Amino acid sequence: MGTLLFFSFGAMMSMIEKEVVHKVVHDPEFLALIKKKNAISFSLMAIMLLVYFGFAALLALSPQTLAKPIGSATLGIALGIGVILVACVLTGIYVRWANTEYDSLIQKLNARLAEKQLTEKQAEETHHA
Amino acid sequence: MTTLGQPNAVSIAFFLGFILVTLGITYWAAKKTKSTSEFYAADRSVTGFQNGLALAGDFMSAASFLGIAGLVATGGYSGLIYSVGYLVGWPIVLFLVAEPLRNLGKYTFADVVAYRLKQRPIRTAAAIGTIITVVLYLIAQMVGAGQLVELMFGLSYSTALIGVGVLMILYVLFGGMLATTWVQIIKAVLLLGGATVLVLLVMNRFGWSYNNLFREVAGINPKLLSPDTTKVATSPLDVFSLMLGLMFGTAGLPHILMRFYTVPDASQARKSVFYATGFIAYFYVLTFTIGYGAAALVSAKYLAKDSFGSNMAAPLLAEILGGAPFLGFLSAVAFATILAVVAGLTLAGASALSHDLYVGVFRNGEQSEKDEVRVARIATVVLGVLAVLLGLLFKSVNVAFMVGLAFAVAASANFPALLMSVFWKKFTTGGAVASIVTGLILSVVLIVLSPTVWTDVFHLTSAPPFPLKSPAIFSMPAAFLVGIVVSLLKPEPEAAEKFESELLRTYAGIGAE
Numbered sequence: 065m066g067t068l069l070f071f072s073f074g075a076m077m078s079m080i081e082k083e084v085v086h087k088v089v090h091d092p093e094f095l096a097l098i099k100k101k102n103a104i105s106f107s108l109m110a111i112m113l114l115v116y117f118g119f120a121a122l123l124a125l126s127p128q129t130l131a132k133p134i135g136s137a138t139l140g141i142a143l144g145i146g147v148i149l150v151a152c153v154l155t156g157i158y159v160r161w162a163n164t165e166y167d168s169l170i171q172k173l174n175a176r177l178a179e180k181q182l183t184e185k186q187a188e189e190t191h192h193a
Numbered sequence: 194m195t196t197l198g199q200p201n202a203v204s205i206a207f208f209l210g211f212i213l214v215t216l217g218i219t220y221w222a223a224k225k226t227k228s229t230s231e232f233y234a235a236d237r238s239v240t241g242f243q244n245g246l247a248l249a250g251d252f253m254s255a256a257s258f259l260g261i262a263g264l265v266a267t268g269g270y271s272g273l274i275y276s277v278g279y280l281v282g283w284p285i286v287l288f289l290v291a292e293p294l295r296n297l298g299k300y301t302f303a304d305v306v307a308y309r310l311k312q313r314p315i316r317t318a319a320a321i322g323t324i325i326t327v328v329l330y331l332i333a334q335m336v337g338a339g340q341l342v343e344l345m346f347g348l349s350y351s352t353a354l355i356g357v358g359v360l361m362i363l364y365v366l367f368g369g370m371l372a373t374t375w376v377q378i379i380k381a382v383l384l385l386g387g388a389t390v391l392v393l394l395v396m397n398r399f400g401w402s403y404n405n406l407f408r409e410v411a412g413i414n415p416k417l418l419s420p421d422t423t424k425v426a427t428s429p430l431d432v433f434s435l436m437l438g439l440m441f442g443t444a445g446l447p448h449i450l451m452r453f454y455t456v457p458d459a460s461q462a463r464k465s466v467f468y469a470t471g472f473i474a475y476f477y478v479l480t481f482t483i484g485y486g487a488a489a490l491v492s493a494k495y496l497a498k499d500s501f502g503s504n505m506a507a508p509l510l511a512e513i514l515g516g517a518p519f520l521g522f523l524s525a526v527a528f529a530t531i532l533a534v535v536a537g538l539t540l541a542g543a544s545a546l547s548h549d550l551y552v553g554v555f556r557n558g559e560q561s562e563k564d565e566v567r568v569a570r571i572a573t574v575v576l577g578v579l580a581v582l583l584g585l586l587f588k589s590v591n592v593a594f595m596v597g598l599a600f601a602v603a604a605s606a607n608f609p610a611l612l613m614s615v616f617w618k619k620f621t622t623g624g625a626v627a628s629i630v631t632g633l634i635l636s637v638v639l640i641v642l643s644p645t646v647w648t649d650v651f652h653l654t655s656a657p658p659f660p661l662k663s664p665a666i667f668s669m670p671a672a673f674l675v676g677i678v679v680s681l682l683k684p685e686p687e688a689a690e691k692f693e694s695e696l697l698r699t700y701a702g703i704g705a706e
Contacts, residue, residue: 082694089694108284109289131420158288162460163463
């Protein structure tokens with residue numbers, strides 16, 4: 065009997081939890097934020113892939129282009145160092161955006177949701193009373 | 194003439210100093226290493242900057258310092274291909290896996306894959322993927338360590354291995370992740386500092402002008418400055434395959450992924466990738482300069498395979514420019530580098546054995562913290578002893594080849610399952626296991642059938658059945674494809690249902706450990 069009671073209580077709790085999660089995940093602001101974040105990280109990644117595999121394509125298919133001299137070095141050396149720099153810059157752009165704008169938006173969203181949950185709970189309590 | 198191989202007072206002093214300091218840190222860390230979170234993740238107390246240095250320390254192995262400098266010195270441009278490929282893995286880690294790892298997992302990357310899926314099959318498969326990657330990488334580092342110490346200090350190969358094994362076990366066993374992190378940080382600072390001084394000496398010799406350096410190199414061998422992929426790949430397709438494996442391998446290396454659990458939250462995790470990328474990029478520019486400096490200044494007869502081999506390009510250059518004391522300093526730094534990387538690898542392997550396999554699979558997730566730490570410590574000793582034995586057994590294996598194999602397995606077995614579990618709602622337990630197994634088997638089998646093993650290791654005269662040197666272009670897409678097909682054939686509604694709470698945790702960090 066005791067276990068049964070405990071079990072149904074647990075199931076009830078997880079149902080409430082699920083509802084909260086469901087609400088947050090379908091919150092339009094949260095969805096917009098996820099969308100924006102994915103748009104930024106996927107476009108930065110697309111740039112990285114393009115630059116890197118562009119470099120790989122030259123290396124694989126047209127090494128003679130990369131052998132062209134630039135000063136006393138070659139185009140290949142300049143481009144190789146260039147790809148390394150691009151990787152650093154893209155990383156910097158993303159971390160800057162995520163650690164300032166994204167983090168503060170998430171914080172605001174969390175605060176708003178906590179508030180909403182509280183008011184809903186209060187409304188429920190007054191209703192019960 | 195070179196004094197390489199004859200230990201001098203400076204190298205011994207630096208070496209002993211490093212051991213004393215790191216053992217002191219281990220003693221300090223041991224007092225703070227009791228719970229699982231302390232043992233595996235330094236109680237999440239590491240800052241983004243510190244973790245950035247430690248990540249760089251994990252990544253800048255002796256193989257990449259001595260190996261890439263040597264590759265540039267003797268092969269020229271092919272060294273740069275590796276540098277670029279290793280580096281671009283870091284943006285991938287940042288954009289795809291760093292934050293989900295920090296927010297979803299606890300101690301291992303299997304935590305993330307198993308988040309929505311069935312614990313036991315996932316943890317078994319992921320632990321096997323982890324152990325194989327770690328052991329391959331460990332063999333490469335141990336063999337490299339033995340050969341280096343033999344060359345630099347004149348100690349015997351087996352003495353060197355036992356020395357590395359004992360010290361590394363002490364760090365991990367008593368100091369856990371906290372000691373390992375600080376050993377990495379110290380080593381990263383020493384390595385970056387030592388390489389910087391060496392580059393300053395090179396640039397001083399060439400009137401602070403890269404133009405002069407390149408002109409000198411071109412005068413000796415103009416081919417060194419032009420791209421040449423024939424050393425590293427058999428065909429244009431093979432070039433792509435190599436570069437694909439290098440890029441995505443980093444995002445599947447268990448000892449790198451594990452470091453994201455040592456910081457308090459996702460913002461610090463991101464920050465640590467930013468610092469790591471900067472340090473590693475700087476380091477590759479240094480090694481590249483050192484390599485060309487060696488090509489210009491070190492007599493070709495020393496770089497030949499029958500003398501010291503190309504791995505010794507950087508130490509030989511250090512001796513020419515800074516004399517025996519600087520050679521001694523750099524030798525000690527190279528040794529410290531190996532120790533630190535081996536400690537990080539052992540900790541990652543021990544976590545997979547205890548957290549995933551023992552607790553997650555055999556004990557069904559139920560085990561007291563105290564017992565879990567005890568098992569992790571036993572696993573550390575077992576892996577440490579195994580590393581020494583494997584190092585002795587594989588003495589003649591090619592180090593670069595083992596590292597390449599580890600990267601191929603990481604990119605094919607670990608990375609696809611990790612990525613799909615985070616981003617794809619319909620991913621299932623069956624799909625994950627099939628993906629890991631496919632990536633693992635395919636990458637290993639294709640390498641055995643490739644010219645790298647078929648011709649260079651087995652010395653078979655018939656044409657290798659698989660014509661490429663790098664398998665990633667087949668094994669990685671295959672792992673994705675098999676994971677997708679198996680997941681679609683047999684859906685797992687319970688897993689899809691949990692995707693919503695996973696989203697909340699991935700993106701907002703709500704409920705993260």
